[in-house]
Amino acid sequence: MFGRVARSTLAFMEHVPPPAEELALLDRELARLDARRAQLLTRRAWLLRALAATGPAPWGPPQGSVAPWGPGGFGPARPASKRSVQNVLLVLGGLLLAVAALAFTLVSWGDLGIGGRSAVLTAVTAGALAAPATLLRRGLAATAEALVAVASVLMVLDAYAVYAVALPDAGGAAYTGTAAAVLALLWTAYGLLLGRLRLPLPLAVVSAQLPLVLWVWAADGGPLWFSGALLVTAALDGVVALAVGRASVRVVACVALCATGGAGLLVALVESLTAAGPAGAVVPGALLLAGAALALAGARRAPVAFATAGGLVAGLVAVAAVGGVPAAGVPDGWRVLAYLLCAGAVLFSVRAPLGVAAARGLAWASAAVVAGAVLVSLVPVTVVAAGPVTRLGAVWSGAPRGGARGAVGATDLPWDAMASAPVVLLLVAVALGAAFRRWDGLLRWAGPLLVPGPAWRGAAGAAGVALGWAGLMVLPAALDLSFAAAQAGQLVLAMAAFGLAVAGLRAGARALAVTAGAVGVAGAVGAGLLALATEAATYTAFGLLMVVFVALAVALDRQEGVAPPVVSAAACAAVACAVVPVAALGSSLGLAVYEAAVPLLAVPTATVLVGARLRGHPVAVPVEVTGAAAGVVAVAMAVDDARFLALVLALCGVLAAGTALRPERRPLAGYLATGLFVLAAWVRLAVSGVSAPEAYTLPVTVPALVVGVLRRRRDPSASSWAAYGAGLAVTLVPSLGAAWTDPHWTRPLLLGVAALGVTLAGARLRLQALLVLGGAVLALDALHELAPYVVQVAGALPRWVAPALAGVLLLVVGATYEKRLRDARRLKEALGRMR
Numbered sequence: 001m002f003g004r005v006a007r008s009t010l011a012f013m014e015h016v017p018p019p020a021e022e023l024a025l026l027d028r029e030l031a032r033l034d035a036r037r038a039q040l041l042t043r044r045a046w047l048l049r050a051l052a053a054t055g056p057a058p059w060g061p062p063q064g065s066v067a068p069w070g071p072g073g074f075g076p077a078r079p080a081s082k083r084s085v086q087n088v089l090l091v092l093g094g095l096l097l098a099v100a101a102l103a104f105t106l107v108s109w110g111d112l113g114i115g116g117r118s119a120v121l122t123a124v125t126a127g128a129l130a131a132p133a134t135l136l137r138r139g140l141a142a143t144a145e146a147l148v149a150v151a152s153v154l155m156v157l158d159a160y161a162v163y164a165v166a167l168p169d170a171g172g173a174a175y176t177g178t179a180a181a182v183l184a185l186l187w188t189a190y191g192l193l194l195g196r197l198r199l200p201l202p203l204a205v206v207s208a209q210l211p212l213v214l215w216v217w218a219a220d221g222g223p224l225w226f227s228g229a230l231l232v233t234a235a236l237d238g239v240v241a242l243a244v245g246r247a248s249v250r251v252v253a254c255v256a257l258c259a260t261g262g263a264g265l266l267v268a269l270v271e272s273l274t275a276a277g278p279a280g281a282v283v284p285g286a287l288l289l290a291g292a293a294l295a296l297a298g299a300r301r302a303p304v305a306f307a308t309a310g311g312l313v314a315g316l317v318a319v320a321a322v323g324g325v326p327a328a329g330v331p332d333g334w335r336v337l338a339y340l341l342c343a344g345a346v347l348f349s350v351r352a353p354l355g356v357a358a359a360r361g362l363a364w365a366s367a368a369v370v371a372g373a374v375l376v377s378l379v380p381v382t383v384v385a386a387g388p389v390t391r392l393g394a395v396w397s398g399a400p401r402g403g404a405r406g407a408v409g410a411t412d413l414p415w416d417a418m419a420s421a422p423v424v425l426l427l428v429a430v431a432l433g434a435a436f437r438r439w440d441g442l443l444r445w446a447g448p449l450l451v452p453g454p455a456w457r458g459a460a461g462a463a464g465v466a467l468g469w470a471g472l473m474v475l476p477a478a479l480d481l482s483f484a485a486a487q488a489g490q491l492v493l494a495m496a497a498f499g500l501a502v503a504g505l506r507a508g509a510r511a512l513a514v515t516a517g518a519v520g521v522a523g524a525v526g527a528g529l530l531a532l533a534t535e536a537a538t539y540t541a542f543g544l545l546m547v548v549f550v551a552l553a554v555a556l557d558r559q560e561g562v563a564p565p566v567v568s569a570a571a572c573a574a575v576a577c578a579v580v581p582v583a584a585l586g587s588s589l590g591l592a593v594y595e596a597a598v599p600l601l602a603v604p605t606a607t608v609l610v611g612a613r614l615r616g617h618p619v620a621v622p623v624e625v626t627g628a629a630a631g632v633v634a635v636a637m638a639v640d641d642a643r644f645l646a647l648v649l650a651l652c653g654v655l656a657a658g659t660a661l662r663p664e665r666r667p668l669a670g671y672l673a674t675g676l677f678v679l680a681a682w683v684r685l686a687v688s689g690v691s692a693p694e695a696y697t698l699p700v701t702v703p704a705l706v707v708g709v710l711r712r713r714r715d716p717s718a719s720s721w722a723a724y725g726a727g728l729a730v731t732l733v734p735s736l737g738a739a740w741t742d743p744h745w746t747r748p749l750l751l752g753v754a755a756l757g758v759t760l761a762g763a764r765l766r767l768q769a770l771l772v773l774g775g776a777v778l779a780l781d782a783l784h785e786l787a788p789y790v791v792q793v794a795g796a797l798p799r800w801v802a803p804a805l806a807g808v809l810l811l812v813v814g815a816t817y818e819k820r821l822r823d824a825r826r827l828k829e830a831l832g833r834m835r
Helices: 002-014 019-054 082-111 114-137 141-165 172-193 200-207 211-218 223-243 247-273 279-301 304-327 332-351 356-377 379-393 403-407 421-437 439-449 454-478 483-507 510-531 535-558 564-588 602-613 620-640 642-660 663-687 694-714 720-740 746-765 768-796 801-815 817-833
Strands: none
Touching: 114 141, 141 172, 172 200, 172 211, 200 247, 211 223, 223 247, 223 279, 247 279, 247 304, 279 304, 279 356, 304 332, 304 356, 332 356, 332 421, 356 379, 356 421, 379 403, 379 421, 379 454, 379 510, 403 454, 403 483, 421 439, 421 454, 454 483, 454 510, 483 510, 483 535, 510 535, 510 564, 535 564, 564 602, 564 620, 602 620, 602 642, 620 642, 642 663, 663 694, 663 720, 694 720, 720 746, 720 768, 746 768, 768 817
16 A cells, blocks of 8 residues: 555656646545554454453553554543552542441440440451451552551540540540550551551651640640640651651651641740840740751751751751840840841851751851841831932922931831841941952852852942942931931942942952942932032032042043943033032022023033033033033023023024034034024014014025025035025024914915925925925915814814724725835935935
């Protein structure tokens, strides 16, 4: 068959038949394949039946392999394993026996006498315990396990029966603890005697969890007694987990160890945290230390992962134990510091011969405690850092009440409970800084405990800088210093951070430098916002910050490897700091807001001069753009008075014209200067009450167009915008503004005719400026004339017409999208070819 397929395929490749003949050929081959497949499946089914009758074949497919698909898309259903069926039957039988025994004990017990009761319980329990030995000798291990499960239930019922009949006056907790201990011993002996059984020893471990706790309960022991009982039980679980080799017993013992040990440590920790004094924290601390010792003892023989976890638990518990004693004798605000110092002491204990995994767990525990102390101490830092923003609504309102706390809006914080926050942050910062400076020595001291990469050193230095800044920033508020001290502290911090950033760059510590620069910027912003409280502080702080940012920009520019955007950011920050005192000068002189706009132009004037001095330097453009932004602020300040607005626009035009004298700035600055001059003229005309701006603009337009014509004759390559753009805009744009507010028809008609003539001239002469300006003015003028009629038509039409027309328009545009796109490209190319 396969030979025929190959020959057919070869013939197909050599001589391609017509489609109809090829289709018939494919149908015949598929039919043959289906017939052969059905034959093979029938044979396979017969083989499976034969194998099921004689036993599994040794040459069957490997376990886990996928069976071939049958006609239905899946392999034949595998028969259920005899072992699984047997287990199901045994489990069901054991459950039924357990239910029967329970029902007998609770319901039918009272119908028998003392002898009958004893005989029944003894016989059933003895039979259930003796039968597994015989079953194991005959190889019926699953049946033996089922009977052991039944026996476990019967033994619990026996214990209950003895209590109900023979010892009804005994304490329930004491008797239950004793019964659990006896059952644990019995199950241990039974499991060791019949070593092939898997259930007795785990049952003994579970039973052993109850005696000590129940005996403490019966003796009305306090929380510390419960903690001790739980820890002793956990120690026994640990011994079992390490000594017994059977996996099921070790798993149960480990789970019990985690449960009892965790509960005991938690009780002791609560008692340590709530102790009334150092004396009351001694006993809970001793219990915690005992738990830490047990964890370390188990970690010495445990696998690596469990040893690390044991070291982690031991470290945390040891910190809680040792730190809880001094913490109970200090005010609430200083308890964190006690635990932090203990965590540092634990870090030094990693040199003890505990094993690398356990020592690493101790190191992680110390780091966790330090991180927790830092997080708790950062709460006031967030308030103090965000507090200066509130000064924006109280500019020059005077020094705030409440000193440094009032300046940042933190007078309501519980400072007594957070008194140690700056101390904690500074201690951790000093430790990280020392690690950064002595990194190689630290690695030699730690040995195989720590194998960090180079990035860890940079992270330690950066974290030290951030925490040091946070601690020093919150220190004035924590000490309740004056407002002046808080402001001075912010300024000093900002300068120190910038100096550290430059030093870090020189030393190659980029992470430290970036962090120092970030906190320096944050400190500068906070200092600037705080300085807005008083007039003198504003001038002093922003003047000093301007000098600092200038020095920073110079230092960064001289440092190799610093990206130009970083230097530009420092220079722009200096310009921004210069804007504030110059803008505040008008208020100090008693000037109105629009009058203060003129002195503010000193900043863009300075940036123009600096840009000319820094010609070609990467910082020049950002500095000039920042100065231009200050000019925009000046224009916004002068909006309330049209006369000053015209003056400010004209002065800005002068600055732009001065910038245009430089060849590299001429294209943009020249257009900007022209626009500012024209805009200043329009504003001045509007202030003067001129209703016919053409009388003032045409005398400017005509000579400007003449100059443009002469320039084009001398330089045919000159752009039409440079030659005619300014001259046409001087008249067309003011006339368009006047036409939109003119109720008569004469001005719009004349403007439309003039715009049409300019547009046709631009199209005829292929001049881009004439075509664009004339067309835009013509379109806007026509829109103004048609607007009333469009409004009337829109009011007369039904409301559904507008969305319907919009939908039709979108469909048309979507259907002809490619054509519209080509038309737009052609229009763009045509305009681009114009001068």
